Amino acid sequence: MQTRREMLGRSAAVAGLLAGLGLLPAAAQAAWSGAAFDAKTLADLTRALGVATPTESKDITIQGPDIAENGAVVPLGCATALAGVARMMILVEKNPAMLCALFDVTDAVEPNFNVRVKMGQSSNVMAVAVMGDGRVLFAQKEVKVTLGGCGG
Numbered sequence: 001m002q003t004r005r006e007m008l009g010r011s012a013a014v015a016g017l018l019a020g021l022g023l024l025p026a027a028a029q030a031a032w033s034g035a036a037f038d039a040k041t042l043a044d045l046t047r048a049l050g051v052a053t054p055t056e057s058k059d060i061t062i063q064g065p066d067i068a069e070n071g072a073v074v075p076l077g078c079a080t081a082l083a084g085v086a087r088m089m090i091l092v093e094k095n096p097a098m099l100c101a102l103f104d105v106t107d108a109v110e111p112n113f114n115v116r117v118k119m120g121q122s123s124n125v126m127a128v129a130v131m132g133d134g135r136v137l138f139a140q141k142e143v144k145v146t147l148g149g150c151g152g
Contacts, residue, residue, distance in 0.1 A: 036102070038097065042054070042093075042098070053136065056138060058139075060082075060127050060139040061080065062076070062139045064077065064141055067145075071146075073118070076114070080129050084131050085130070085131060086132045088102075088103045089102050089127070089130075093124040093126070094119075096120070101115045111129065119143065124143075125140065125142070
């Protein structure tokens, strides 16, 4: 008789084999923009994503500590009550990779996300909302880091 542990092990092996051969359905494979995550400036990021330059808005909120004691784990959140949001992003201006998180949003999802990011130094943190009509809105907050998380 086969145990549950053996069955899970075999299922994982089959899934790994299918993924290695590229036979998993497209929905099971995450697509991401390498150029967007490699962007060092806001201009590079907007060019990589093909969106307009963001404008500041009071309708976008960003949550995070004023002072993070340890830059290795900084809790951040972004939210908006606006309808028609297509994508939400969290950016850290002085990180080696500016884009920390990117969420594709549908009408079935409430645009309210929380993440933990690594910050190497004190920096401005931005929450960016790309709207379905092409507008790009953002809010920003300065987060001071006392102990760097990126090797500092």
